[in-house]
Amino acid sequence: MIYQGVLKKMMTENAAEILYYLDMNTDFINMNQLINKEITINFVTYECLNCHLEKKIYRQGFCKSCFFEIPSAADWIMKPELSKAHLGIEDRDLAYEQAVQLKPHIVYLANSSNVKVGVTRKQQVPTRWIDQGAHEAIEILEAPNRYLAGITEVALKDYVADKTNWRKMLKNDIEDVDLVAWRDKLKAFIPEEAKEYFIDDNVETHINFPVVKYPEKPKSLNLIKTPKYTGKLVGIKGQYLIFEDETVFNVRSNEGLVVSIEV
Known part of the structure; x- marks a missing residue:
């Protein structure tokens, strides 16, 4: 076939x-x-x-x-902290940017090759974690827009990785960690304007791959x-x-x- x-x-x-x-x-x-x-x-x-x-x-x-022209490839896609739709400021197409950026976004911890922080739209959980090859993950914060999630991710990058080592992930060279403990430890470093969106009553999601x-x-x-x-x-x-x-x-x-x- x-x-x-x-x-x-x-x-x-x-x-x-x-x-x-x-x-x-x-x-x-x-x-x-x-x-x-x-x-x-x-x-x-x-x-x-x-x-x-x-x-x-x-x-x-x-x-x-x-x-370099379409809104779905603009810089704020890879760098959520650059989002401006909440201010009514257009990048490439304000209607598109409002439709995407002004939706609930999740800041999360995922463990694939190591513990990393990331941002995704709420509707993309757990798809985003699966795509990254994470064997465990947890939500840290649910923000009402992409900007707040983005500045939280930037703040937390000083204390946890934001990249996956693809070779280590594929070798399954992993270790289980306590993501709840990581979540609680990172709470202190969340920006003031996003602290109210912290999630403190959830558990890890575990993922098995074929x-x-x-x-x-x-x-x-x-x-x-x-x-x-x-x-x-x-x-x-x-x-x-x-x-x-x-x-x-x-x-x-x-x-x-x-x-x-x-x-």
């Missing part, structure tokens, strides 16, 4: 073991069913996720012109340099496909690439 379509991040379903689905335009692939099977991935061309033209992908699945074998020395597949790859899928964690030969493929970082997948 051969499927072809433009890559977008895998959809997930929170279950006893995370379920993964890949949207290939006219078909949905249940990726869990491919574990322990050999698959071939072929790079075909590019397709910008916004304009849908055959243009080289620049970042986040978008061509260069779209990346992995048969973790790689000891993960090596990343670059489809542009290696346009055809065949391997036995042995697991999925975060947005990574893990293969028996220790090759790993980050689906999300390859959004906008048109590929064929042969099973």
Whole structure:
């Protein structure tokens, strides 16, 4: 069976073991069913996720012109503290920015390779944690807008990491920590204007990924340099496909690439 379509991040379903689905335009692939099977991935061309033209992908699945023009790729996406919709100030499209920024946002702690702080829209919990490959996570604060969540994240970065070590995460080189204790310890460093939104009565969420074998020395597949790859899928964690030969493929970082997948 051969499927072809433009890559977008895998959809997930929170279950006893995370379920993964890949949207290939006219078909949905249940990726869990491919574990322990050999698959071939072929790079075909590019397709910008916004304009849908055959243009080289620049970042986040978008061509260069779209990346610098569309509101969903503005700086406040990666840096929530730059959000200004709560002030009525437009960046690229105020209506879009109000629709996204003026919704409840969660500041959280996630443990994937280490304990890190992050921000996501409330509706993205626990999807965001799954995408990061976190085996445990907890909400710290629920803010009414993206700006307050963003300045809280910035304040907490002085005391906890804000990045995931992807190699360590994929090797499953992890340790369980007391995220409730971390949450309580960090409370003192939350900015005054956000302190009232602190959450003090929740528990950790634990996440299990469908992995048969973790790689000891993960090596990343670059489809542009290696346009055809065949391997036995042995697991999925975060947005990574893990293969028996220790090759790993980050689906999300390859959004906008048109590929064929042969099973």
